[in-house]
Amino acid sequence: MRRRLLLALAALAAALPRATRAGENGDAKKKTGGDSYIPINTLTAYTAKPGGRRGVMTVDCGLDIPDAALRDQAELLLPRLRAAYVQTVQIYAGGLPNGLTPNPDFLALNLQRATDQVLGRKGARLLLGAILVN
DSSP states (O other), rough: OHHHHHHHHHHHHHHHHHHHHHHHHHHHSOTTTTTTEEEEEEEEEEOOOSSSSSEEEEEEEEEEOOOOOHHHHHHHHHHHHHHHHHHHHHHHHHTTTTTTOOOHHHHHHHHHHHHHHHHHOOOOOEEEEEEEEO
16 A cells, blocks of 8 residues: 555656646747737538538638737637637538638638627737648
């Protein structure tokens, strides 16, 4: 019984210095895209593929917001923004005909419209990364 307790304490003691060093290095890392960039997690939706099979459409995007006050508001509203983006991508992917490639201009226009609607004003610019249909 005591041997198990000693082994658990030894494993915890060995992992503790690594965890504190990782936390120190994580604070020094620069966020991708600069200070005005807010990354959005990958958006996914089901779509139809040729032959009647189901496919997955993934969209990588982020927000560029130079205004600090609007950026703080956007970070607070990130769950609502993500929900609006997922809904927009799902509607678009659901109506995409079999075998047709996605239109990034149309999708960007709709995602920008959702951004302005959730934030309540213009000033945030939606940046599209990659649109993949698999």
